[in-house]
Amino acid sequence: MDLLIEGLKKAIEMLISGDPEIFEITWLTLRVSLTAVLISTFIGIPAGVILGLTSFPGRRFVLILINIGMGLPPVVAGLWITMLLWRSGPLGSFSLLYSPFAIIMAQILVSLPIIIGLTCSAFQQMDEKMLLQxxxxxxxxxxxxxxxxxxxxxAILAAVIAGFGRVIAEVGAAMMVGGNIRGETRILTTSIVMEVSKGNFDVALALSFLLMSLAFIITFLLTNLQQRNRVR
Amino acid sequence: MNPMIRLENIQYTNKDRTILSVPSLSITQGEILGMMGPNGAGKSTLIKILSCLQAPTGGKLYYKNAELPISRIPLEQRRKWAVVLQQTLIFDTTVFQNVAAGLKIRKVPRSQIKQKVDFWLEQFGISHLAKKNAHQLSGGEAQRVNLARALILDPEVLYLDEPFTALDYPTKVKLLKDFKAIIKQTKTTTIFVSHDVTEIQFMCDRLAILMDGHIVQIGSTANVLNNPNQYASPFIHDMSLHIE
Known part of the structure; x- marks a missing residue:
């Protein structure tokens, strides 16, 4: 309990002191997560609509892949992106490994199947007569x-919220493809892991409060958008 | 009089099973044609084919003496008609937006939409519900929205698939009276499917009886109901018993 109170105090102190590094980490976390969710949404919703409303050879196989992707371990996503961006990999010449771009790619890989899968389910559940109407x-x-x-x-906004939840909580892939480089690819989740490994539990807790606040604000806004004009 | 709609050898088969077979059927302008038959007789299929929501597997469909390409009816053609399906399907938005839906789809200017929606809400006595979410309406109110949404399109032909089912009797009587007055006033050609003899008697000029995908009798409503032929007779008899 003392540790929790200490962590909370530390978080307030860090915010009041205006530590530029903390703001930089928080800003990068927000930028990377929102970019990944936005890209996943723009690709995921149309893909979900197509999968939900049309039928084509191999559709079921694609759905199986999407559903497997919904549970894709972040470290596996990180490994694939690393191999893709590695110096000798297909995109190696662009030198994108250990950059925010690499983290965004990994986060898209873990959130895209969630948004496609849940959007597809929403459309499949729709009354066929509505389509006819x-x-x-x-x-x-x-x-x-x-x-x-x-x-x-x-249902679509629920898919986006779930995708955002996956992205903001993601650490394994971000660590692997971003490298947790100070001032470049350090985000809140990777910072927390680092501070815990250093034994700085109060700082880790403070960062976790910041991360949760960020998640709360974004989810609050998305939920409000989702529930707007709702009658039941 | 020239027919508004004419069917020639319309067939609909599914896995070698004939769901519908109509050698010929003509509907004249301004007429209200009723369709009755037991469940699975092919009434809904015929409505869907007539309104081009479903392509038949064979036959020809003429509209004002011009043959329509049944496999791909042009959108502009479909927009001349309106369909009210068996189930009341209301969008999760206000009554005003629901009634305006078809006009928005046709990109009608906003000022005209407001004028038309206000008129049709008034016609169906639901002006006071304009701002209410349509999912909060009672069955009768929702059905009025459904009918207003179709009639606002000023359709040349109106297809109604059991639109008054699931309404309580007083609501049904009131709605039928209002609806018939509107249809007669606008001279809209109407094809009306129903299970209810009283609805058919009240609404329709002619009546077709469908049994197992075939029209077994067609004629003036009174004549079909009072003098059914040997094929229609068992069904009409059952319906009459049901009323008694």
């Missing part, structure tokens, strides 16, 4: 998708 109203394909997205917006 929208068609009967004379909608084009694009208008149909837009109307359907509005109908399942709660």
């Amino acid at each position: 929208i068609k009967a109203l004379g909608a084009t394909r694009l208008q149909t998708v837009r109307l359907l997205v509005r109908e399942v917006k709660i």
Whole structure:
């Protein structure tokens, strides 16, 4: 209990003191996580819509891969991205390993299947008659998708929140592809791991409070957006 | 009089099973044609085929004497019609937005949308519900929204698949009266599927009886109900017993 209070005190102290390193780490965490979630959302929602509403050869196999991807261990994602960006890897010439870009790639890899999978489920659960009703109203394909997205917006935002949750909590892949380099790729989760390994539990706790506050604010905003105009 | 809609040898088969087979059927402008038959007789399938929500496996469909490409009906053609399906499917938004949905799809200017929606909400007596979320409505109110959403499109043909099912009797009577008055006033050609003889008697000029995917009798509503042929007779008899 004392440790928790100490951690909280330390977090307040760190914020009041305006430690530039803390702000830099927090800002990088926010930038990297939001970029990864945004990219995953822009790719994941259309992919989920296609998987949920259409049928094509191999669709079930793709769905199996997506569902496996939903439980992809972050270290495995980190390993794949490392191999891809390694000097001798296919993208080695771009020197992207140990950069925020590499962390974003790893985070996309772990959050994209969640957003695709949950969006696809939302569309599959939709009453087929709703699709017929929208068609009967004379909608084009694009208008149909837009109307359907509005109908399942709660489920889609739940998918985005789940994707964000995965990204903000991610540490294994970020450590592997980012390297936790001070001033370059150090984010809150990797800092916490480092401080714990150094035995600085109060600092680690303070950072964890910062991380949780960040997660709370983003999730609060997304949940408000999700529940807006809800009648039940 | 020239038919508005004409079917020629329309077939719908599924895995070698004939769901629907209609050698010929004509519907004239302004007419209200009723369709009755037991469950699985093919009524909903026929409505879907007529409204081009489902392509038949064979046959020809004419609209104002022009043959339509049944496998791919142009969107502009489909937008001349309106369909009210068996189940009330309301969007999770306000009553106003629900009624305006088809107009927005047609990219009607906002000022016209407001004017039209206000008019149709008034016609169906639901103006006071305009700002209410449609998921909070009672069955009767939701059905009025459903019908207003179809009629606001000023359709040349209106397809109704059991639109008054699941409504309590007083609500149904009130809605039927209002609805018939609107249909007659706008002279909208209407195809009306129902299980309810009283609804059919009240609404329809002609009646077709469907049994096992075939139209077994068609004629004026009174004539079909009072003088059913040997194929329609058991069904009409059962329906009459049901009423008594």
